[in-house]
Amino acid sequence: MGQKASIQLVLSLACLACFAACGGGSSTTPTPPKGSTPAVTLSSVATGFTTPLDVQSPGDGSDRLFVVEQGGKIRGVKAGSLLPTPFLDISSKVTVNGEMGLLGLAFHPSYETNRRFYVNYVRGSTSEPQTVIAEYQALITNPDQADPASERILLTVNQPGQTNHKGGQLAFGPDGFLYIGLGDGGGTGDPDGNGQDVTTLLGKVLRIDIDHTSSGLQYAIPADNPFSAGGGAPEIWAYGFRNPWRFSFDISSSRLFLGDVGQDQFEEVDIVQGGANYGWNTMEGLHCFNPSSGCNMSGLTLPILEYNHSEGAAVIGGFVYRGSTIARAPCRAARTVAEAGPHDGRAVLSVRPRLRMRCRLRASRPPP
Numbered sequence: 001m002g003q004k005a006s007i008q009l010v011l012s013l014a015c016l017a018c019f020a021a022c023g024g025g026s027s028t029t030p031t032p033p034k035g036s037t038p039a040v041t042l043s044s045v046a047t048g049f050t051t052p053l054d055v056q057s058p059g060d061g062s063d064r065l066f067v068v069e070q071g072g073k074i075r076g077v078k079a080g081s082l083l084p085t086p087f088l089d090i091s092s093k094v095t096v097n098g099e100m101g102l103l104g105l106a107f108h109p110s111y112e113t114n115r116r117f118y119v120n121y122v123r124g125s126t127s128e129p130q131t132v133i134a135e136y137q138a139l140i141t142n143p144d145q146a147d148p149a150s151e152r153i154l155l156t157v158n159q160p161g162q163t164n165h166k167g168g169q170l171a172f173g174p175d176g177f178l179y180i181g182l183g184d185g186g187g188t189g190d191p192d193g194n195g196q197d198v199t200t201l202l203g204k205v206l207r208i209d210i211d212h213t214s215s216g217l218q219y220a221i222p223a224d225n226p227f228s229a230g231g232g233a234p235e236i237w238a239y240g241f242r243n244p245w246r247f248s249f250d251i252s253s254s255r256l257f258l259g260d261v262g263q264d265q266f267e268e269v270d271i272v273q274g275g276a277n278y279g280w281n282t283m284e285g286l287h288c289f290n291p292s293s294g295c296n297m298s299g300l301t302l303p304i305l306e307y308n309h310s311e312g313a314a315v316i317g318g319f320v321y322r323g324s325t326i327a328r329a330p331c332r333a334a335r336t337v338a339e340a341g342p343h344d345g346r347a348v349l350s351v352r353p354r355l356r357m358r359c360r361l362r363a364s365r366p367p368p
C-alpha cells in the first residue's frame with residue numbers, strides 16, 4: 001500500500017482470499033482436477049478510488065457501499081456510481097505511511113436508526129504513532145454525508161515506531177460487541193514480544209461494548225471477556241496474533257474467521273474463540289518460530305489452515321461461503337481426497353492469488 005493509483009473496485013474484491021467450511025455428502029458429478037480454476041469472474045462496480053482497502057455496507061436498505069481509502073476518506077457508492085463528495089474525510093487527522101492510515105470501518109448494527117459508525121485509523125508522528133478507534137455519525141439531513149465534528153474517540157493505543165502491523169479490522173459480532181484487530185506493532189519477529197504479552201493491546205483481537213460505558217472509559221468491558229476480572233488487559237478477546245488485518249463472522253455459525261499475516265514463510269486462517277492464544281511469536285502457522293524448533297506449544301490454538309509463500313503471499317481475509325455456485329466443485333474435490341485417507345471430515349476452501357482454488361483437509365485437529 002502507499003502508492004496512489006486509481007484502481008477498480010470489483011465485485012469480488014473481498015473474495016480474493018475467501019474460505020468456507022464445507023459439509024459432507026456424496027458427489028454425483030465428475031470431480032474436477034486438483035488445482036483447476038473454477039468459473040469465477042470479476043465485475044466492476046465502481047472506479048476512481050485511491051488506495052481502497054475496505055468496503056462495507058451500512059445494512060440500511062439504501063443499496064449503498066462505502067469504500068475506505070487509506071489516505072483518510074470514506075467514499076460512497078450508490079447505484080454503481082461513486083458519489084462526488086466523500087462520506088467522511090479525516091485526511092488531516094490520519095498518518096499515512098507504510099501500513100498506517102485509515103484502516104477499517106464498521107457500521108453500528110442499528111445504523112439505520114442511530115447513524116453511528118466506527119473507524120480505525122493511525123495518527124501522530126511516524127516515530128510515535130497511535131491507533132485511534134472512534135465513533136462518527138452521519139448527518140440526519142443528508143445520509144450521504146457524515147458529520148466530521150461528531151467524532152467521539154473511544155480508545156487510543158500507542159504504537160511502536162514501525163510503519164507496519166497496525167491491524168485495522170473493525171466488525172460487530174452477533175453479540176453486538178465491537179471486535180478490533182491490532183497487530184504486534186511491527187518490525188521483524190515481534191521484537192517487543194507483544195503477541196504473548198496480555199498486558200498490551202498489541203497483537204490482539206479486542207472486544208468492547210460501545211453501547212455502554214464503564215467507569216473512566218468511553219465503552220464498557222463485556223463481563224465475559226477473558227481478562228475482565230484481571231490477569232490481563234480487559235479489552236482482550238484473544239491473543240497471540242502478528243497482524244490480524246481482516247476477519248469476519250460466519251453468519252450461520254457466528255464463528256469468527258481471521259486471517260493472520262505471517263512473517264516470512266506461513267500465512268494462516270484462525271477460528272477465534274475468547275481467551276485463546278493463537279501462538280505468535282512462538283509459532284508462525286503450524287511451525288515453531290521462536291525458538292525455530294522444539295517450541296512450547298502447550299496452550300496454543302493452531303490455525304485451521306496455513307499456506308506457505310511458495311503458494312501465495314499475505315493472507316488478506318475473507319468470508320465463509322455456504323452457497324453452491326463457487327464452492328461445489330472444489331469441495332467435491334476435497335471430499336474425494338478425504339475419502340482417500342484419515343481425516344476429520346472437514347475441509348477449507350481458499351481462493352488464492354490468481355484465483356486458484358484448492359481445498360485442504362484439516363487432518364490433525366478436531367473441529368472447534
Ligand SMILES: [Ca+2]
Nearest residue numbers: 278279280285
Ligand atoms: Ca498463529
